[in-house]
Amino acid sequence: MLVGYARVSTQDQDTALQRDALERHGVRRVFVESGSGVGPRPELQRALALLGTGDTLVVWKLDRIARSLPDLLAIQGRLKGAGACIRSLTEPLDTTSPFGEFTFQVLGAVAQLERSMIRERVMAGQAAARARGKVWGRARTIPDEDVAHIVAMWRSGVLSQAQLADLWGVTVSCLRDTIHRFERRGRWR
Numbered sequence: 001m002l003v004g005y006a007r008v009s010t011q012d013q014d015t016a017l018q019r020d021a022l023e024r025h026g027v028r029r030v031f032v033e034s035g036s037g038v039g040p041r042p043e044l045q046r047a048l049a050l051l052g053t054g055d056t057l058v059v060w061k062l063d064r065i066a067r068s069l070p071d072l073l074a075i076q077g078r079l080k081g082a083g084a085c086i087r088s089l090t091e092p093l094d095t096t097s098p099f100g101e102f103t104f105q106v107l108g109a110v111a112q113l114e115r116s117m118i119r120e121r122v123m124a125g126q127a128a129a130r131a132r133g134k135v136w137g138r139a140r141t142i143p144d145e146d147v148a149h150i151v152a153m154w155r156s157g158v159l160s161q162a163q164l165a166d167l168w169g170v171t172v173s174c175l176r177d178t179i180h181r182f183e184r185r186g187r188w189r
Contacts, residue, residue, distance in 0.1 A: 053083030
């Protein structure tokens with residue numbers, strides 16, 4: 001039996017390319033997941049649980065099933081224990097031979113290196129954007145110039161958090177988060 005697994009990293013992405021490729025290769029049962037490959041991946045767990053002797057887990061690319069080489073090797077061990085194997089539609093591998101096992105591990109290491117390099121580039125890009133003044137997320141509800149004043153009034157005991165929240169037209173939760181952020185950093189950012 002051929003069992004397929006398709007995964008994209010975010011809800012905004014689509015698995016159509018992977019699902020179409022799996023279908024063209026005769027895979028009728030496909031488990032689909034949207035989200036980071038770091039968590040528990042319940043659909044992958046369901047696919048793995050279904051596999052038995054002689055079955056094959058088919059993926060479009062190895063990096064769809066694992067985010068690190070140790071994770072990939074653990075999945076391979078689980079498949080081997082069940083008598084199943086893995087097949088990638090875009091990478092040449094056959095895990096039934098010693099050379100195939102080696103190729104599998106090399107491809108896993110290359111995928112991990114690629115992810116690490118992408119992460120490094122993203123972090124460098126974010127640091128450069130921060131240095132240029134880029135701010136992510138939605139605009140703060142309380143103007144930056146008011147925060148120190150609010151914290152000073154709250155610390156003096158003149159007004160409660162509820163009273164300050166009413167004055168600035170925000171919820172107590174928003175005001176409390178603002179105060180905590182200010183105190184945690186020692187200054188406002």
